[in-house]
Structure formats: C-alpha cells, structure tokens
Amino acid sequence: MPHLRREALFLLLALLGGTILASIFTSKGLEFYGYKSYVMDLPSLLLREEPGVGRALLLSQALYTALMFVLPAVFILQRWQQKNGIRQPSKSKWTWVDSLLALCILPASLPLLNLLTTLWVSASKDWGFMQAAIESQNQGAQMVERMLFLPNSADHVASILVFVFLAAISEELLFRGVIQRFLHQGRTSQWAILGGAIAFALGHMNFVQWPFLLGAGVILGSLYALSGRLWLSMLAHLLHNAMTYNWTIQAGPGAYGDLDLPLPWLQTGMYTLAAAAAAFGIYRRRSLRI
Numbered sequence: 001m002p003h004l005r006r007e008a009l010f011l012l013l014a015l016l017g018g019t020i021l022a023s024i025f026t027s028k029g030l031e032f033y034g035y036k037s038y039v040m041d042l043p044s045l046l047l048r049e050e051p052g053v054g055r056a057l058l059l060s061q062a063l064y065t066a067l068m069f070v071l072p073a074v075f076i077l078q079r080w081q082q083k084n085g086i087r088q089p090s091k092s093k094w095t096w097v098d099s100l101l102a103l104c105i106l107p108a109s110l111p112l113l114n115l116l117t118t119l120w121v122s123a124s125k126d127w128g129f130m131q132a133a134i135e136s137q138n139q140g141a142q143m144v145e146r147m148l149f150l151p152n153s154a155d156h157v158a159s160i161l162v163f164v165f166l167a168a169i170s171e172e173l174l175f176r177g178v179i180q181r182f183l184h185q186g187r188t189s190q191w192a193i194l195g196g197a198i199a200f201a202l203g204h205m206n207f208v209q210w211p212f213l214l215g216a217g218v219i220l221g222s223l224y225a226l227s228g229r230l231w232l233s234m235l236a237h238l239l240h241n242a243m244t245y246n247w248t249i250q251a252g253p254g255a256y257g258d259l260d261l262p263l264p265w266l267q268t269g270m271y272t273l274a275a276a277a278a279a280f281g282i283y284r285r286r287s288l289r290i
Helices: 002-025 027-032 042-047 052-085 098-124 127-147 153-185 189-203 209-225 230-251 265-290
Strands: none
Touching: 002 052, 002 153, 002 265, 027 052, 042 127, 052 127, 052 153, 052 265, 098 127, 098 209, 098 230, 098 265, 127 153, 153 189, 153 209, 153 230, 189 209, 209 230
C-alpha cells in the first residue's frame, strides 16, 4: 500500500539520519575527556588505566544510544501520532498476574539462551569470519567493563542510568515501539515478532551473540504483541539489564562476555521449564478470558 511504503521510507531515513549523527557525535564523549587522538583506536584506548577512559566511554555510549535509537524512534512515533496511520498491536485484557508471569520468562530463559550461544560459538569458531567477530566481542566486553568498574558512587549511578535504563528504554522504543509496530501492519503477529527480533539482533552488530539476541528479541517482541503494552517489554528488558549489571559487578572484572563458562545442563533444563510454564500460564489465562 502507498501509505505503508511512504512510512517505510520515512523510517529508513530516520534510521539513516540517526546512524549518521551517531557516527559524527559519538566521539565527542571521548574528546570531552581529552582522548581525541584515540577516537579511532579502541584497543589503544582500552590499554590506558586511568578512570577517565571509562567515563569517556560511558558518555560516548550515552550519546550513541540517544542518537542511534532514541532520536529516530521519537521522530517516527511523533509522526505516527499526528498521522494516526500506524496502529499498535491491540491491547488485550491484562492483569498484574499476567505481568508477573511475563516478567519471569526472559530471566528464566537466560541459561538456555546462553547455552545456545555457547554451542553456536563452539561450532563456528573455526570459520574465518568468526575470528574477527570473536575479537570484536572481546573488545566490546572489555569496553563494557571499563564503563561499569569505576571508582566512585557517582560513576556507578551514571553507569546504571546508561547501561540499565537508557539501553533498555531506547532499544524497546525503536525495535518494538517502532519497527515491530510497523511490521504488524498487514502481517501476522508471528512475522512481526520475528522481523523485530532480527532487527534487534542486527542492531547490536554482534554476530557472536546472535542466538542470544535473536531469542531475547523473540521473547520481548512476544510480550509486546500479546499485551499490546510497550511498557511491559521495556520493564522486562530493564530487568534483564539490571540482572546482567548486578551479575557483572558481583563476578568482577573479566567475567562479562565470557564464552568459556561451564554449561549447567540441569539448571538450564529447570529454568527452561519454568519459562515454558510461565508462557503457558499466560496463554491459558488469555484463553479462559476469551
């Protein structure tokens, strides 16, 4: 339909504009702390030991997230609010019990998603392109740790705001609130959920974590599609980020992004059954209300 093609064009232009702005202004966070000569050399920057590196990376990450995700999402959502042509998934009757069950699914699925990612890396690590992907993953993990392990309480508050809150809200705004919402127009929910999950995985530019990102995207997209409430997927995403942040702080430097952790098969099975039970509980409760 011409209307959907026009909105798809505006969406692509908004994403392109966000990408261009992010590529231009993200480095300003590094320059603010005096690291201009290291803007294009992340390995050299990570070798420096002063706390300013972590603060500079944190500010750069905040700028990147705001320009890459928030700005295009807000622009498109304001346009759709004025045009009123791109509908959200319909809201079903939803209770606090449904919300509690929904919020259990992603945390309980984490062992399975981590297991699938570990198996994927084990099977593909000898492929040529995966060597560069794994190296990029390791650098990304080091960068995250430099942003999280900072010396004082103000730094910790800033890292929580960026890593937990800003990341979760901005990604849900774009990938569920905009991209998946658009894909729901004239398509079945299953295709919209899958399309949003693929966009979510591609948007992270992390081929090593592809199974994890795709699985998490499907779960978050399903929560949005079933409930019709974007705040629910935001809250689930925020909960996941908070758990990851807490685990990383408790585990200490060197643990984030570790792909060589042992596979707890029994624990994985139990948690997966719990996730399936929560999902079935939502399905059953919705069926009884219909």
